[in-house]
Amino acid sequence: MAEKSQSGAADAAKGKGRGVDASSVAQPRVPRTERGRRTQRAILDAAAAEFGERGFHDSSIVSITIRAGVALGSFYTYFESKEALFKALVQDMSGRVRDQVAPVLRGHSGSAIAAEGVALEAFLRFAREHKEIYRIIDEAEFVAPEDWRAHYLNTAARILERLQAARAKGELGVEPSEVHAWAIMGMNVFLGLRFGVMDGQADLGEVAREANALLKDGLG
């Protein structure tokens, strides 16, 4: 995939292949006005719909700007190419998953393990309402591999931080590790796929409760 960043420095810093440093990839221009922010948001939302329905290769910038109701020139004010837009969208979605879960965790007064359950339920509801997120994150493995990797590395790092904070408060029976963080993330991703995306009817509160009981007490 040919990608050009808007900054020569970023270009120079950017490694090839499956790099993990999301800070070194081309970033979309940050709008300076409220109107600009709305335009950029409209383009990202239209891109989520277009890439989610058609996939990266069959999506077009023209079609995305039509969905967004913005002029083609406005598109190029914020994104330099379809690739750059896709990368920005993966980062945006990764951030939205984080932002969906963060307030739920902050507002939770129970144990740290129970908090993982409410975080899971919030994620399952987000996945059901934004089914396109799976297709887009999954396609990022092929279209924007460094952003795909960064999404999972960042998500696992946040889970591990929460587990370490819980351990420090004496709430965990084991010393948390990256194995636990990736295990929990994998659980959550696959439960979202099965019960949020494939199945529109499952009781997501019940799914989260069962998964959380597994996380707390195991199967033994």
Place this chain on the structure above:
Amino acid sequence: MAEKSQSGAADAAKGKGRGVDASSVAQPRVPRTERGRRTQRAILDAAAAEFGERGFHDSSIVSITIRAGVALGSFYTYFESKEALFKALVQDMSGRVRDQVAPVLRGHSGSAIAAEGVALEAFLRFAREHKEIYRIIDEAEFVAPEDWRAHYLNTAARILERLQAARAKGELGVEPSEVHAWAIMGMNVFLGLRFGVMDGQADLGEVAREANALLKDGLG
């Protein structure tokens, strides 16, 4: 995606979109001789290497037959197209994951939960030795979605069967459900990605032990 099956009946039975019935998709011709079986195996192995390195779209039948050391005509004896080969490869890999784990489980004399740990370790070792499997199964979401779905539905169904057998023997503290099966599968898939594929150095026995302790006793 345009796919044609070799059998009109299979074509008629085949649904469009993300169907789950793997029995209704076009199947490669079954070789009648040992030599034919070797040729078909060589093509599948070459396809795993080619699709794993280049991805579906940049792979070619000619290049796969060269890797396999077989004539182009032999290719068309067994597979009707690149799409049909990719579908056959996903089914083959799904079966190999199953076959990798099955004998380990049969030979295990400990508890059912401990058996899940040895199954995980066998899978992690397989993932590290066959890193291409992740790229191929992941790309199947876009190239052969019904086979991708079938792979996960079948894998989860096998896990659930094992849990139900364990429950019947009084070895589980909870009634097993699809939530447990998908949670365990998600855990295993992500641990394979992180420690089998991304990281060539991690102690896979230790990863499996930590994950199995989580499965048995939870974090509480």
